[in-house]
Amino acid sequence: MHREVELTREEFLRYGRHLIMPEVGLKGQKKLKSASVLIVGAGGLGSSLAFYLTAAGVGRIGIVDFDVVDLSNLQRQIIHTTRDVGRSKLESAREKLSALNPSVEIETYETRLTSENAIEIIKDYDIVVDGTDNFPTRYLVNDACVLLKKPNVYGSIFRFEGQVSVFYAEKGPCYRCLYQEPPPPGLVPSCAEGGVLGVLPGIIGTIQALEVIKLILGIGEPLIGKLLLFDALKMRFRELKLRKNPSCPVCGENPTIKELIDYEEFCGITPERILHELGFEITAEELKSKLENGENIILIDVREPHEYEINRIHGSRLIPLSELPEKVNELDQTSEIVLYCKMGGRSARAVQFLRELGFTRVKNLAGGIDAWIEKVDPSMPKY
Amino acid sequence: MPVKIAIPTPLRPYTENRDIIEVDGQTVKELLENMSTRYPQLRRHLFSEDGRLRSFINIYVNDEDIRYLDGENTKVKESDFISIVPAIAGGN
């Protein structure tokens, strides 16, 4: 891990505030310079993480992402600017990081992390930081890190709540010790559906950066075996104990997972996919022509009231997903019903729910109101 | 004997947006049962069809995971603080 490195004159000055602290010092700064860290995801968590690790002088930083900067990212992904909209996130990130600290070696992997490439990409790094946004990738990162014996600095966020831990199977529990299985798709809303306070990934990402630096320097008490919970509204941090599960399928005494698996399959098929395959969905264009033909369709918006305030399809009735069970008897089982939400995930669950109750003519608007805006009414505000 | 339970953000739509609720019970099982009776929609989020606690939700009594105490039979007292900690995946 620690190849012999020296600091340049410029670096002595740049890292002066580190060098005068006994906990870092010249020795520590050299450890940082010879360390390598892989950041998975150049989004909300990745932005603050990458900035601070680069500023701190981590010698080699790898970033994995395949996305393009979108205007709706900029509320929280501070590494990207308005000028970068439409550019590759990696290109945008590389530019900012190199400007901040040209001596840091930035490696970019413009790809989705998969079971096929994860080992190859991760094996050359000392530490992995998980800043992804979905369960399949989180389980993939976890398993790859356990198999390669690397620490995985984990952070995740939802609305105004965050979780941080260091999963390091060599010294403590892994992510699967905490959660053996992911929730079925659609049950837990994503940030795109549930929202996230823009500052939150900054706070959680910087805590991850701090944990990375502590691990490299070997100082303090890392969050191994501990889960830090942060509630931004209450401004409260809490710490829970994590234990290594002896029957953990990947780091336990008799592991059953000895190589990477198919994580999409492991995490389940989304309700949208199921409805799509059963033909229980309708496209935005189809809906438009049915409405124009005067067909009697009951349109139900299952989003939250504050989303309905931003935009809605004309003539729709708001019944938030959580209120559907109590309002279901107000609906006629035999009428043609189309349900929609922002992207089609929540409404897919609502369609499944109604179909189980015997509604036979209920369909999901594929892609939600986002698809409606794109295909039918671009003048509508989008969020 | 009322015990405080912290409700995580993803489950608050089912508890009238309350972040902490107080329910009676001597064990974790009783607390969860009484809580699900008061907020019926919580039940299917906490338990699978066969009645088992879902594997992506952990319950803590103070800072300890009930899986390493007595599971759902873990005894609770009024001063205990219960947390429901579901897996969340956001990061983008």
Ligand SMILES: [Zn+2]
């Ligand atoms: Zn494990």
